[in-house]
Amino acid sequence: MLNEILDQFKKGRTFSFQELADSLNTDVQTVKAQIDYLERQGYIKKVEVYTSCAGGCSSCAGCNQGTQRSIIWELSQ
């Protein structure tokens, strides 16, 4: 199953845990545990994406929205 998960990364798409669980015939918790394992072993890396203006836009009226945080995993190089 771990190899199958790694294969999904090569499809160049974004998957959710639920989608992976469905396609691997298991449940979300198991997928999460395996993602964790792959991460610890260095096959994939977790990226926490914080996007905000980082103070760069005092001139801009729209900008003071809260930081958006997303957690994604991608293959390590």
Add this chain to the structure above:
Amino acid sequence: MSDTTIALLGQPNSGKSTLFNGLTGSRQHVGNWPGKTVEKKEGAFHYNGINYAVVDLPGTYSLSANSEEEVVTRDYIAGNKADLICILADASQLERSLFMLADYTGINKPVVLLLNMMDVAIQQGKTIDSQAISKKLGIPVIPITALNRKGYEEFYKIIETSQKSNSTLKEKELTDIFFEVIGEPFKQLLKLLPKDGIGAFSSSWLAAKLLEQDNHAMQLVKSKVDVSCWREVETVLSSVKNGNLFTADCKFKWIESLLKNSVKKAANKQGRMNRFDRIATSRIWGKPLAVGIIILGLILSMVIAIPIMGVFQKISQIATVQLSTALVAVGVPKVVISLLCYGILTAVTFALMMVSFVFGISLVFGFIEEIGYMARISYVFDSTMSKLGLQGKAIMPFLVSFGCNIGGVSGSRVIDSWGQRVTTIALSWVVPCAATWSVVGLVSTVFFGSHALLVVLSLFVVASLHMAITSRLFGKHLIKESDRIGLIMELPPYHKPQYRNLFRFVFMRMGDVLKRALKTIIFVAVIFWALSYTSDGNVANSVIYKIGTFIEPVTMWFGLRWQTFMAFLSAAMGKEAALGVLAALFNSQGQAAGIWDVISKQAEVSTSGLGNAMLTDISKAEALAFIYAFFFNVPCLMAVVTTLQETHSLKWTLRIAGYYMGVALLMSAIAYHVGLLIF
């Protein structure tokens, strides 16, 4: 002297230290493991006349020997120092936390399994049949809540008996899985290894560790078998790549089958939410739903904003008349009245109206974010990103750009490939930031009333086309096919919105926007007012009027009056600056009555004794042209500067900026001519 030594083993955060403290209280000693920097915690307790020593082993995820902690842990276990090993697993996430137990399987040492965090598991609605698990494993399984010291009774009883009963973990099932999944290499290794394993380690355990390229296991085996046998082992191992993936796979399978039928989750309380999520994340319905929700959100935010805006507009109309009449009566110089009423007051009104839109938009989209739907939007637009030739990650800077394009540009840093990043930045410029929205909302409501919605929708459609075309144009030079990478994304669970947070966020944002907008709009308005002020009251003599009328024949190709053209240019500095320009130029004495009067056809202000303003009208087609030019313009100067910083390429930054200005004017020309046909 202690009668019995027990060791606590488990993954980090499984509750070892909590249990350790609960058991030993103040009877503990902290030092270091010999020759290591790893902390060693030992303690003692007394139960039923027996002295127990407890060791809190370092938290590790498995028993591989990669880190110092893992080496300490494994040496300790192999070293026969403990009479009983207690493996802790977090009952709220057994799929993950039982990995340690799986890794332990095959080590012949007395062991019990503690299912810790039972309180959390119960809260999750889980029922765990520890008897069933115990039967499958052949060892005692004790549910426990380490935080609750009063609930240790069962634990005490079991350790009292089990270190005598010498219970070891059944390994047959895991070995069977090894055979099934790994097959030949595993079989060959088992044949080569001593049948009864080495020390406490079974041959099956060692075979698995060899496949994982575990250094300690390899040394151990090498020292126990003869040279030719070791060569054969090496040959087998060289034929297997990424062996740890296979063995881990087996362990996860083992955990899955262990939990099957022994753990039940109560029928999900969030059943309805789950069904909604199935639709919200479905490949077919997810995107239409997201688009629908975004459009509905925009409509709703306008419905909220328009009445508030109307109130400010009314107040300002009254205030302008009152103020100017009063000032004239007191004999204040004309220049001051002109500045106050036409320059500043209008600017303030614009700022307030803009804030009304910010209120509507932040409330609605803040709500969508609060309940956890935002991440779904990124997820379902993945295929769209792929069509644009972009990585899935690109959606994140886009979403941020809805707040602020500068954030979007710097957010593109998450994209590793330079070409992808530049293309993402180029496309993110299309995304209208909150300031763009509020100005567009304001101007289009003023000119088109309730039809403003149609204008906004048309902008949406054209913006999508813009993105499609721009991605081709830029992607052609910047994107290679191989750049596309796969992702797994965590979608946070839905939750009830925290209204207090939401409103705090909305009001903070409004305050900030108001401050900034006031500053910029008033500043720009005053400059343009000054440029258009003449002592004789005839704007035709002002510098800006001369320049303006000089260029107007050209700007009218795009459907832009010289005033709206100047507003367009200044919008490239900052979106709200456009409002300042409009406020000043459509208010200059001699030039026109205030923009509100132009629009509402009320010439009250101009007839109130200030100059002999004539009524200048902007046609609807011209307004439409301006809205398009404005919407597709460069986001703002700071966004351009940030783009330069992020791309490190002056060439591409200028290309993108020039492209945007050009396209904006083209759009404006098209919108103008379409507008002429419609209105």
